[in-house]
Amino acid sequence: MTVVEQLAAFAVAQRATPLAPDVRHGAVRAVVDWASAIVPGAATQAARGLAEALDPPPGPARLIPSGRATDVRTAALVNGTAAHAAELDDIYRDAFYHPGAPTIAAAFAVADRLDACGEDFLRAVTIGYEIGARIALAVGPAHYRNWHTTGTVGTFGAAAAAAELLRLDAARFAGALSLAATMTAGLQQTFRSPSTGKPLHSGHAAEAGVTAALAAEQGLTGALDVLEGPAGFGVATAAVTGLAVTRLGDPFCVTAATVKNHACCGHTFAAIDAALELRAAGVRSEDVAGIEIETYRTATEVAGRTDPHDPGEARFSLAYTVAAALVLGSVRLRAFETEALRDPAIRALMARTTARVDPELDKLAPGRRAARVRITDRRGIPYERLRLTRKGDPDDPLTDKELRAKFDELVPAFIGGSRAEAIASALWSLPSLSRVSELAWG
Template sequence: MTAVEALAEFAVTQRRTPLTADVRHAAVRAVVDWVSATVPGSETPAARALTEALAPTSGPARLIPSGRAADVRTAALLNGTAAHAAELDDIYRDAFYHPGAPTVAAAFAVADQLDSSGMDFLRAVTIGYEIGARIALAVGPAHYRNWHTTGTVGTFGAAAAAAELLRLDADRFAGALALAATMAAGLQQTFRSPSTGKPLHAGHAAEAGVVAALAAGKGLAGALDVLEGPAGFGVATAGVTDLTVTGLGDPFCVTATTVKYHACCGHTFAAVDAALELRADGVGVDDIADIEIETYGTATRVAGRTDPREPDEARFSLAYTVAAALVLGSVRLRAFTPEALTDPAIRGLVTRTTVRIDPELDELTPGRRAARVRITDRNGVSYERLRLTRRGDPDDPLSDQELRDKFDELVPPFLGPSRAGTLAHALWNLPSLARMSALDWR
């Protein structure tokens, strides 16, 4: 049995067993968090440009949050892009992977087309998270050296979610995953250089996954050894010659995701958390002479920008996000407005910040994402804070109330309090939703 056949067999076998209460609740949280990211993301320049370029007008699926009609492929593409555009979407920490953006976007599009129940939708989300995250773990950190896992592996998560909703049998489910592999894409250079293209990775993954599942359902066949074959996904993208997928459902990966607490690259989070703790302890911005950030190597490579000028650059700058945390007290959407990007206090701190790799913290990755922030004041006194994990990680999770607070901060400014409140109630009650068409986005 090949890897995609084993994954498909697992998914189809799971249909015999109801989701446990904890897995079901985790899937609901994932969807609530996805909407919290997608609503503001839909108004970013990247998402708006793509929507204007495609100008969808009809179809059985819907764009979020407008409710505008679109065909299933376009809905997956645009919603997946929006979900990743504001850098607020969830993370599967151990695999350098954002599972929600592509997976939930694909599930929403196909569930709209089929008018699925809320429970069928949540099962699809759960299976998509599981298969995507397990493949991401199998290719390991080597894959993330050059590839953006959300764009590549996200295609598998999206295909799995769509295949589950379509109720594909094991053979065609495996075919969907095999086809997904050959359409997977997403290069890290897109966000290492000035660009607004990174969110497209998640959108493309959602769309490609949907196409793979729909095509497999009609008999289009993929190469079943595409993951572990000598010219397959593992070898080509990570140099992994013995790719195996293990640990399925033990536990379900949807129960172990990181919910983002800040609107920026997750590699900055530990440093931002440390800076916020120092600020809470009374370290004053006006007294800061210099800032030192010590963290793991991937964080310095991906988020090492020293002079960011645009929002998408600032979200990938340890120096900027730490400075914004110290000046503003949070790193949410406000931190990436033109006013914040040109704030003299923030810019001044950025110029006085040094970022370096700490070998001991580097050894902790990927299981821990740690950072140390050291601030020296004008009198030569130093203040230091070490964060061995990030707020929102599985070992320091956000509560349901904190997740509701995130939704309430991010969604009402775009939808209005009444519409946002109605939507929140419906999302938290997805298990009892009889038909997805009853979920009103208008």
């Protein structure tokens, strides 16, 4: 069998058994975390501007969090964009990939259309995470040199989630993945230069994945060897031949996602965590004479901005996020408001910050995202902290309580406390929810 046929066969075979408790709980956590990302993301200009530009037509799906009814593809596109816009969505660490934003957006859109139950929705999320993450692992870091994996591989995750909800048989499921492959997109230059287009990668992936699944349901077919073929996805985007997918469900990738603890690029996280630990140990920002950051190469390439002037640039700046951590004590939404971006104390620390690649830490990536922060105070006394992983990674996860605290910090400010509480309660109870449409969006 080709790779897409193996993936489809795996997905369809899973329907014979209930989700394991840990897998189900992992999927619930992923959806709760996605809600924490999409609600503030929907308020960004990227998401609002897209929704206004499209003037969504009525339909069976909903925009989140407004609850506005629209068609399935538009819901996937706008919600997928919003879920990535505030840089709060989850990560599959080993593959430089944000699985949740496109996958769950696609699943919600199709679940609304079908009036699916919570358990079926969670199974679709699980399958979408699994297939997307395994393909991302297969093409590896080589793919991430030029391509934004969330925009490319996210299309497969979205297609798989939609195909699972549509209960496509193995042949049509493989067709959905094959069609998804030829609609993938997302270039890294979009976020290496000044731009507000990065969230659109996730939205396009969600929409394209839904389109592929709906088309396959109606009998459209794709090239079954589109992943490993001589002119296929692997060769074209990563120079990877003989692309293989192994260890499906061992463990399920939805149980191993990184929850973002900061509202910015994940490549800055280890350095932020180190800075916050130094702050907690008594280092005061006003006493800092110099900051040295040592980390892995991709972090310096993607988050190497030294003089950011807007929230998008600041989220991709090691210098800014570490300085904000030391001054503010947190790098969530407040850190990217105008007041913080212009804060003289943060600006002064940025000017005293340098970042470089540490060859030993670079060898650990992508399986470990490490950073060392050295601070020298005005008396010449050095302080140092090494983080070999990030808070929120699978080996240092946020607890359920911490995940709920993230939701409670981010969501009520946009939709009100009582509505946020009702949504949180429903999301944590998804396995027993008879209809996903009961969620009180809007």
